[in-house]
Amino acid sequence: MISQLSWKIGGQQGEGLESTDRIFSNALNREGYYLYGYRHFSSRIKGGHTNNKIRISTKPIRAISDDLDILVAFDQETIDLNAYELRKGGVVIADAKFNPELPEGIDARLFDVPFTAIAEELGTSLMKNMVATGASAAVLGIDVGIVQKVVEEEFSRKGAAVVEKNCQAVARGAQYILDTSEISLDGFKLEPGDGEGRLFVIGNDAIGLGALTAGCRFMPAYPITPASEIMEYLIKRLPNYGGTVIQTEDEIAAVTMAIGANYGGVRALTASAGPGLSLMMEAIGLSGMTETPVVVVDTQRGGPSTGLPTKQEQSDLNAMIYGTHGEIPKIVLAPSTVEECFYDAVEAFNLAEKYQCPVILLIDLQLALGKQTAENLDFNRVKIDRGYLVNNPEPAEEGQLFKRYAVTEDGVSPRVLPGTKNGLHHVTGVEHDEEGRPSENAKNRKNMMDKRLRKLNNIQVTDPIKADAPHDEADLLVVSMNSLGGTIDEARGRLEKDGIKSNHMTIRLVHPFPTALVKEQMDKAKKVVVVENNATGQLRDQIKLHVGQAEKLGSLLKYDGNPFLPAEVYNHCKGLM
Amino acid sequence: MATFKDFRNKVKPNWCPGCGDFSIQAAIQRASANVGLEPEDLAVVSGIGCSGRVSGYINAYGFHGIHGRALPIAQGLKMANRELTVVASGGDGDGFAIGMGHTIHAIRRNINITYIVMDNQIYGLTKGQTSPRSAFGFKTKSTPAGSIESALSPLEMALAAGASFVAQSFSSNLKQLTGLIEEGMKHEGFSFINVFSPCVTFNKINTYDWFKENIVDLDESSDYDPSNRVMAMSKIMETNSLACGLLYRDQARPSYENQVAGFRGEGLAKQDLNLSEDDFNKLVAEFR
Numbered sequence: 001m002i003s004q005l006s007w008k009i010g011g012q013q014g015e016g017l018e019s020t021d022r023i024f025s026n027a028l029n030r031e032g033y034y035l036y037g038y039r040h041f042s043s044r045i046k047g048g049h050t051n052n053k054i055r056i057s058t059k060p061i062r063a064i065s066d067d068l069d070i071l072v073a074f075d076q077e078t079i080d081l082n083a084y085e086l087r088k089g090g091v092v093i094a095d096a097k098f099n100p101e102l103p104e105g106i107d108a109r110l111f112d113v114p115f116t117a118i119a120e121e122l123g124t125s126l127m128k129n130m131v132a133t134g135a136s137a138a139v140l141g142i143d144v145g146i147v148q149k150v151v152e153e154e155f156s157r158k159g160a161a162v163v164e165k166n167c168q169a170v171a172r173g174a175q176y177i178l179d180t181s182e183i184s185l186d187g188f189k190l191e192p193g194d195g196e197g198r199l200f201v202i203g204n205d206a207i208g209l210g211a212l213t214a215g216c217r218f219m220p221a222y223p224i225t226p227a228s229e230i231m232e233y234l235i236k237r238l239p240n241y242g243g244t245v246i247q248t249e250d251e252i253a254a255v256t257m258a259i260g261a262n263y264g265g266v267r268a269l270t271a272s273a274g275p276g277l278s279l280m281m282e283a284i285g286l287s288g289m290t291e292t293p294v295v296v297v298d299t300q301r302g303g304p305s306t307g308l309p310t311k312q313e314q315s316d317l318n319a320m321i322y323g324t325h326g327e328i329p330k331i332v333l334a335p336s337t338v339e340e341c342f343y344d345a346v347e348a349f350n351l352a353e354k355y356q357c358p359v360i361l362l363i364d365l366q367l368a369l370g371k372q373t374a375e376n377l378d379f380n381r382v383k384i385d386r387g388y389l390v391n392n393p394e395p396a397e398e399g400q401l402f403k404r405y406a407v408t409e410d411g412v413s414p415r416v417l418p419g420t421k422n423g424l425h426h427v428t429g430v431e432h433d434e435e436g437r438p439s440e441n442a443k444n445r446k447n448m449m450d451k452r453l454r455k456l457n458n459i460q461v462t463d464p465i466k467a468d469a470p471h472d473e474a475d476l477l478v479v480s481m482n483s484l485g486g487t488i489d490e491a492r493g494r495l496e497k498d499g500i501k502s503n504h505m506t507i508r509l510v511h512p513f514p515t516a517l518v519k520e521q522m523d524k525a526k527k528v529v530v531v532e533n534n535a536t537g538q539l540r541d542q543i544k545l546h547v548g549q550a551e552k553l554g555s556l557l558k559y560d561g562n563p564f565l566p567a568e569v570y571n572h573c574k575g576l577m
Numbered sequence: 578m579a580t581f582k583d584f585r586n587k588v589k590p591n592w593c594p595g596c597g598d599f600s601i602q603a604a605i606q607r608a609s610a611n612v613g614l615e616p617e618d619l620a621v622v623s624g625i626g627c628s629g630r631v632s633g634y635i636n637a638y639g640f641h642g643i644h645g646r647a648l649p650i651a652q653g654l655k656m657a658n659r660e661l662t663v664v665a666s667g668g669d670g671d672g673f674a675i676g677m678g679h680t681i682h683a684i685r686r687n688i689n690i691t692y693i694v695m696d697n698q699i700y701g702l703t704k705g706q707t708s709p710r711s712a713f714g715f716k717t718k719s720t721p722a723g724s725i726e727s728a729l730s731p732l733e734m735a736l737a738a739g740a741s742f743v744a745q746s747f748s749s750n751l752k753q754l755t756g757l758i759e760e761g762m763k764h765e766g767f768s769f770i771n772v773f774s775p776c777v778t779f780n781k782i783n784t785y786d787w788f789k790e791n792i793v794d795l796d797e798s799s800d801y802d803p804s805n806r807v808m809a810m811s812k813i814m815e816t817n818s819l820a821c822g823l824l825y826r827d828q829a830r831p832s833y834e835n836q837v838a839g840f841r842g843e844g845l846a847k848q849d850l851n852l853s854e855d856d857f858n859k860l861v862a863e864f865r
C-alpha cells in the first residue's frame with residue numbers, strides 16, 4: 001500500500017469534469033485523506049482541453065506532485081497532452097468510445113472502460129463522469145459506497161431516480177475495473193485515511209467566510225477570474241445576515257462603492273485580479289487620503305494586461321505596494337494557506353479600521369482556486385476590532401466641526417459615522433485640515449502627510465513572517481509568499497536527505513516590509529533564494545531594498561503560467577550548494 | 578426642527594460671483610429643511626469640479642470624492658445606512674463624461690438617493706474645455722474650431738436608462754428647484770435632477786439670459802402628465818431637452834434596497850456584526 005498518489009481527470013471544458021472531481025475528492029476527504037487540487041483551465045466555457053489534478057495523501061501535503069499516477073481521460077487529446085507526466089507504470093483510465101491509445105514510449109497501463117456505453121445503457125451519456133469516478137475509486141481500492149454517499153448528496157435535489165442511476169453508474173465503473181484487471185493494482189492501493197473528514201476548501205471561499213465572520217455585510221464587485229468565487233460565496237450567504245452583494249458596472253464602481261459603504265460604517269470589501277486592481281488605483285488613493293477603511297482582495301493571475309487569466313503568477317506585488325499616485329499608508333497582507341486566507345480576511349478588516357487605510361489582501365491563483373485540505377478554523381481566534389470609532393461625540397465648539405482628522409501622536413484620528421449627532425465633519429480627497437476642510441496651507445500639509453504616514457510606523461500585525469527555521473546555521477534560506485510554501489517544503493525534505501540544511505520563510509506582511517524579522521532569518525543562512533512566480537524577482541527586490549545583503553540573495557523565477565513543482569525547487573537549490 | 582439656516586456653515590464658497598452653483602447649494606439646504614431633516618441625517622457626496630465643492634458648503638455629512646465617482650460612493654453609503662438621506666452631486670463632466678458609466682447604472686439600479694447635476698455645459702474647474710453637454714459648434718479651449726460632437730441629452734439618456742424619477746430645473750428658479758429636490762428626496766428610488774447652472778466665467782453662450790429665453794417651464798402647462806413615460810420622451814424631444822419641471826416619476830417601481838432579499842429596515846451600519854458560534858460552525862461545516 002502507498003501513502004500518497006496523484007490523480008488527474010481531463011477532457012473538454014464543459015463536459016462535467018468539475019462535478020466528477022468534486023464528488024471524487026469529497027469522498028476521499030470524508031475518508032480522511034489530505035488533498036491538494038490543481039485546476040488547469042482556459043478562459044472559455046465549452047471546448048478546449050481542461051484538467052483537474054488532485055494529490056491524495058495520508059499525511060498533510062500542500063503541493064502538486066512532480067508526476068502523475070492515474071490519468072482519467074475523456075478524449076485522446078487528454079492522453080496526448082498529459083501522458084508525459086505519468087510515472088513509470090502509471091495508469092490511464094480512458095473512455096473505450098474513442099479507442100484510446102498511449103503515445104509511443106509511455107510506460108503505463110491503459111484501461112479502456114466503456115464510460116459512455118455504460119452510461120447510455122443506464123439512460124444518458126451524461127453519467128459517463130460517474131462511471132469514471134467509480135473506476136477511479138476501484139483503482140485506489142476505495143469503497144464505492146463512500147462515493148455513492150456523496151453522489152446522493154450532490155443529486156438529491158434532482159430526485160431519487162437520478163440518484164439511483166448515478167449510484168449505479170459509479171458501481172458499474174468500479175465493477176468494470178475489478179472484472180477486467182488481470183494485472184495487480186496493488187501498487188495503487190492507498191493506505192486507509194484516518195476518517196477525520198477535514199475541511200476541503202479553496203482560498204476564495206475561505207476569504208468569503210473570513211469576511212462574513214469579520215462582520216463584512218456588503219460586497220460590491222465585478223466578475224473576473226480568479227476572484228469571482230468570493231462574490232459568489234457571499235451572495236449566497238450574506239442575505240441571511242441582512243447583507244448583500246452588488247455586481248457593479250466596473251471595478252471603479254466596485255471599490256468606490258466599498259469606500260462609500262465603509263464611510264457609512266459597514267464593513268465592506270471588493271475583490272478582483274490585476275486588470276481590476278489597475279482600475280481601482282485612484283480610489284485606493286482616495287481611501288488612503290480620506291482615511292476611509294477598505295479591504296480589497298487581489299487574486300493574482302498571469303499579467304500584464306489580460307495576460308494569462310487562468311494561470312498562476314505573482315506579478316502584482318509591485319503594483320500593490322507602489323500603485324496609486326502620491327504617498328499613502330497602505331497595508332498589503334499575503335496569506336499563504338487557505339486557513340490564513342480565512343484568518344487574514346478577518347485581520348484585514350481589523351487593520352483597515354484600526355489604521356483607517358486601505359488593506360490589500362494579496363493572494364495568487366493557486367491559493368484562490370486550488371481546493372485543499374485545511375485544518376479546522378478556530379472561532380475563538382476571531383476578534384472584531386473597529387479601532388478608534390466614536391459613538392457619542394461631545395458637541396464641537398461653537399462654529400467648529402468634529403475633528404475627524406485630529407493630529408494625534410500615533411496618527412490615528414477619531415472616526416465618527418455619518419448619522420451621528422455632533423459628529424459633522426467633512427471628508428475630501430483634497431488636502432484638508434483637522435475638520436476635513438480643504439487646505440493648501442504648507443504647514444498643515446506637512447502635518448497631515450506626517451500624521452497619515454505615521455499610522456503604520458508601529459503597525460501591529462500577527463506574524464508578519466512565518467518561519468520554519470530548524471537550523472540556526474542553515475546552508476540555505478528559501479523565501480516565498482502565497483501558495484508556494486508546500487512545494488518548497490517538499491523540496492526541502494529532499495534537500496535534508498542530501499544533508500543540506502534549509503530554512504523557509506513566508507512573507508505575510510509584504511507592506512510595510514517587516515525588515516527586522518526578515519533580516520533575522522537571513523542572518524541564519526549562508527545563502528538565500530527567493531522563489532516566486534514572476535519574471536523580474538519582485539519579492540527579491542523588496543528584500544534587497546529593505547534588508548540589503550544582495551551578495552547572498554538569489555532568485556528562482558517561473559512565469560510560464562504553471563505553478564512550481566517540488567523537483568524544480570529541489571534541483572535549483574541543490575545546484576546552489 | 579432644523580431650518581435651512583441650520584444647513585449653512587461658515588465656509589465661504591470659492592465659486593465666482595454669479596456662478597449658478599450658489600443657488601443649487603441654497604436649494605439643497607432649503608429642501609433638506611423642508612422635508613424635515615436634521616443636519617446629521619443628510620450626507621452630500623460630490624464629485625470633482627467647481628460643482629463638486631458643494632459638499633463642503635452644506636452643514637451636513639459631506640464626502641468630496643474623486644472625479645466621476647460621486648454616484649458609486651453615494652450608493653455604497655446608502656447601502657451601508659439606508660436611514661440617511663443621501664444626495665449626490667457633481668458637474669456635467671463629472672456625471673456625463675468620466676462618470677457616465679456610473680450614471681446610467683445608478684439610474685437602472687434605482688437605489689434611493691437624489692442625484693443633482695450642476696450642468697454648465699462646460700468644464701469649469703479646468704478652465705473652460707468642452708463637455709458632453711456642449712453644443713455642436715461650441716468653441717472652447719479644447720475645441721477652438723467648435724465642437725464637432727453632438728451634445729448629450731441628459732433627460733433622454735435618463736429615461737432610456739430606465740429612470741424612475743427625472744426632473745430638470747434652472748438655478749435661477751429657486752422655488753421650482755427646491756420643490757424638485759424635495760420631491761426627489763421623498764421619492765423611493767433614484768431621483769435624477771439636471772440643473773442648468775450658468776458658468777459666468779467660461780460659458781458665454783449658455784448664459785442666464787439664454788436660459789430664460791429658451792427654457793420651457795412645465796409648471797406653466799396644465800396638461801402635462803409626469804407619470805406618462807411616452808409623453809415625457811416626446812416633451813423632451815419637442816423642447817430640445819430644455820423642458821424644466823418634473824418630467825417623469827414612476828411611483829410604483831420599488832427601490833433597489835426594497836428588493837434585496839433579507840435587507841432590513843435598520844441601516845446595516847447599525848446592525849450587530851458578530852456571527853454566532855453556531856452560525857459559524859454551520860458555515861464551516863459546508864466545507865466538509
Ligand SMILES: Cc1ncc(C[n+]2csc(CCOP(=O)(O)OP(=O)(O)O)c2C)c(N)n1
Pocket residue numbers: 625626627628629644667668669670671672695697699700701702703708
Ligand atoms: C481622473 C481625473 N481626471 C481629470 C481631472 C481634472 N478635472 C477636474 S474637474 C474636471 C472637469 C470639471 O468639469 P465638470 O465636471 O463639468 O465640473 P464643473 O467644474 O464644470 O462644475 C476635470 C477634467 C481629475 N480631477 N481627475
Ligand code: SF4
Pocket residue numbers: 591592593595596597598627628697701702775776777778779
Ligand atoms: S468657473 Fe464657472 S463653474 Fe466654476 S465657479 Fe466660476 S462660474 Fe462657477
Ligand SMILES: [Mg+2]
Pocket residue numbers: 626668669670695696697698699700701708
Ligand atoms: Mg461643468
